[in-house]
Structures are given as structure tokens and as C-alpha cells.
Amino acid sequence: MKILVIGSGGREHAICWTLRKTSTEALELFCAPGNAGIAQRAKCLSISANDNEALAAFAQQNKIDLTMVGPEAPLAEGIVDLFNARGLKIAGPSREAARLESSKAFAKDFMSRHSIPTARYDVAVSAEEATAILITGKFGDERSPVVIKADGLAAGKGVFVARNRREAFDALNEIKSGVLGTEAAKKIVIEEALDGREVSLLLFSDGKDFRLMPAARDHKRVGEGDTGPNTGGMGSITDASILEEETLARIVREVVQPTLKGCAAERFPFRGILFIGLMLTIDGPRVLEYNVRFGDPETQAILVRLQSDLANILQAITETRLGEIEISWSKDSSACVVLASRGYPAKAESAALIKGLDAAKLHPHVTIFHAATSRDENGEWLTAGGRVLGVTATGEALNDALARCYAAVTDISWDGMHYRRDIGRSIAAAGST
Numbered sequence: 001m002k003i004l005v006i007g008s009g010g011r012e013h014a015i016c017w018t019l020r021k022t023s024t025e026a027l028e029l030f031c032a033p034g035n036a037g038i039a040q041r042a043k044c045l046s047i048s049a050n051d052n053e054a055l056a057a058f059a060q061q062n063k064i065d066l067t068m069v070g071p072e073a074p075l076a077e078g079i080v081d082l083f084n085a086r087g088l089k090i091a092g093p094s095r096e097a098a099r100l101e102s103s104k105a106f107a108k109d110f111m112s113r114h115s116i117p118t119a120r121y122d123v124a125v126s127a128e129e130a131t132a133i134l135i136t137g138k139f140g141d142e143r144s145p146v147v148i149k150a151d152g153l154a155a156g157k158g159v160f161v162a163r164n165r166r167e168a169f170d171a172l173n174e175i176k177s178g179v180l181g182t183e184a185a186k187k188i189v190i191e192e193a194l195d196g197r198e199v200s201l202l203l204f205s206d207g208k209d210f211r212l213m214p215a216a217r218d219h220k221r222v223g224e225g226d227t228g229p230n231t232g233g234m235g236s237i238t239d240a241s242i243l244e245e246e247t248l249a250r251i252v253r254e255v256v257q258p259t260l261k262g263c264a265a266e267r268f269p270f271r272g273i274l275f276i277g278l279m280l281t282i283d284g285p286r287v288l289e290y291n292v293r294f295g296d297p298e299t300q301a302i303l304v305r306l307q308s309d310l311a312n313i314l315q316a317i318t319e320t321r322l323g324e325i326e327i328s329w330s331k332d333s334s335a336c337v338v339l340a341s342r343g344y345p346a347k348a349e350s351a352a353l354i355k356g357l358d359a360a361k362l363h364p365h366v367t368i369f370h371a372a373t374s375r376d377e378n379g380e381w382l383t384a385g386g387r388v389l390g391v392t393a394t395g396e397a398l399n400d401a402l403a404r405c406y407a408a409v410t411d412i413s414w415d416g417m418h419y420r421r422d423i424g425r426s427i428a429a430a431g432s433t
Contacts, residue, residue, distance in 0.1 A: 037370020
């Protein structure tokens, strides 16, 4: 079976690793463009993840049986529609369905149309209009927290949680400056700030049926204690304590089912992986955002627990037969700690020599996913971006998984390496009391 994975980060490494680990048949695995770590699992191609035409041509010419899309940009640009038009099997949502992520304003209006619980919001078409909305007092006074979001895709960096109006205006100025891209800033969403506990719930859907994945918790802020700017994610965990059964049932009833029914009603049935970011408030679950693909680094923590054949699941999605299969997950907890380069999430350094990878890989129940690495002429590992490695581990309890992660982390080093030392600590501490 020939499978093409699109993307180049830790998420795509985890997908390739899982396909190899769980497949019940021989695979010929390709990744476009991949990275040096992924090259140990798949044949990497010199095709950009954003070149939909070239990707479709490769899939057609090489008789690829199934394609899996990792990042959001190709989905937003309609790669699934292109592949489907050419009779190529691909697991992912259509361009219309991808608007749930590619436009935050569209997503908020969609939630409003289908009575899906979310934060109060308003949409502005410029930073000046957003400023005017904030001045009205609709979202509290100058000391009130508020959330500012660039409408379009911004590589996970378009959301600003402002503690007061000064920080809100700073966020608007950053969006206005164009640093996030002109498309991302065409509209601005303003939301009330919600109090509670964040949870990520991912699921497989074929447009008719769905299957939930283990709930995860991401850590977006770069600094310990959830301080500093938002990043693409500095670590993630899965654990049974993240979502109680009663709360999960409520989320399915009030969020998951209305979302999928809404997609079908609006004639873009959702097929692929749906990521729902939630805040568990005292008034119940509220949707923070939709992503239309695997999260990063949630994928790393989730997929190490998958026991079923991932290729079979993805095939079932493309053939609308997800309801016919059962998906098994280990009962373990898991954790992923991201190791980043100096300067991340702003301007990250690259080409630093990575030491200790071989020693770190020897730790039991530990898997190291490469997000941005390369190799020099001597085969030495080098950093090649902001988030470099995702050190991932499983354990019977979350404390066990975290201990294994951090033990492996101590073996790895490079000039400028930084990471959070508190990933999952609050939930692990609560579970041990």
C-alpha cells in the first residue's frame, strides 16, 4: 500500500511513525517535504506542502493509494477538492469545511447559527473598527481581559489573550503591522475572555459517523506557569482525568453532534480529523476554536496510544465506513515535551549541533519526534527551526509518563535549547492527591 503524508513537522513524524507501527500490511510511505527525522520512516520528497498541484501530480503518477494531510494551509487551499476531482483518495475536509479553521469569523458565526456554546464575540474588518468596539465597553472596561484573534491562518500565533485594554491595543497593532500576514488580518474577532480549564478533543469523522480520540491538554505559552507569548505548543498530555465521563457526554451532546450536523446541513459534511479546543467553565463547556486537522503537539501524545491500524481508519474515512470499525487506545497516560531553539516563538536560531539523541532514545517507553531537524555531511543532527523535537512518553499514570519524558530530555542538549519544565504538572499533582 502506498501512502503519502503531507507536512514537515513533529505532527507528520508522529503520523508516519504510527502508520509504520500499526499497519497490518506492507507500506510504501512518502512524506512531502518531511524532515531529517521523518526520513528514517518515509521517503521524503522535494515538494512543498503548499504545492497542491505538484502533490496531486505525484499522487497520480505514483498511484498513491491514500494521502494524509498534516498542516492546515493545504486544506484551506482546497487540496482535498483537487484530489477528489482527480479520483485520488485523501483523508481530510473540503475547502468549505476547512473554513472552520481558516476563518475564525466564519467559525464563530457557524457556532452561532447552530447554537454551539462559545464566548460572546464581535467581528471587525479593521484594527480601527476593533478599537472602536473595545471603547464601547461591550467587553468590559479598560481593566477587563479580552481575546483578540486574527481571522485567518497564522501558524498558531494569531490569538492574543489580553489582560487589559493596553495589551488588547498592542495586539491590534501587531495584527495591523502585517507580521501575521495580510490574509490573516482581513478581519479581527474580539471575544470575551473565559475562565476555566482548557481541553483539546479530537475526533475522526467520515461525514456520517465519528470516533473520539483521548482528550488532550496543550500548553501554548512559551514560559512556565503559562507566561509569555503564545506558541504553536510547548507540550501536551493525555490522561483520563482531563475529562470526566459526564462532561465528555455533555460535550458530545452540545458540541460534537451539533457541529457535525451543522456541517452536513450547510452541505459540507466533515470528513477527516476535527480538533475542538474547549474551555470548561462554571457554566459548562465553551468552544474556543476549531482546527480541521491533527494538532501539534497533541498528535504526538495521542497517537502513541493508538492500537488500531491508522491506515485502515484513514481509508474508512475516505470510503464513509468509519461506523463499521472499532478503534482501540491503550489505557496509559502520555506526555510530550517540546524542545525549542533560542528565540522561539519570535525569530528562532538554527543549525545548532544536537547532542544526546542516541542516549535519549534508549529510555523505555520514550519516542522522540522530529519537528525541525537536519543532518550535516557527517550525519550529525542539527536544529532547523523553532520547535525542534517532541520528547514523548507513555506510562500507567501521568506522573510516570512525565518522569520518563523529562529523564530523556536531560540527555539532549544544544546551544540555546529551552523547554517548559511544568508540562502537565498541575493535572498530575491533582491526580496524585
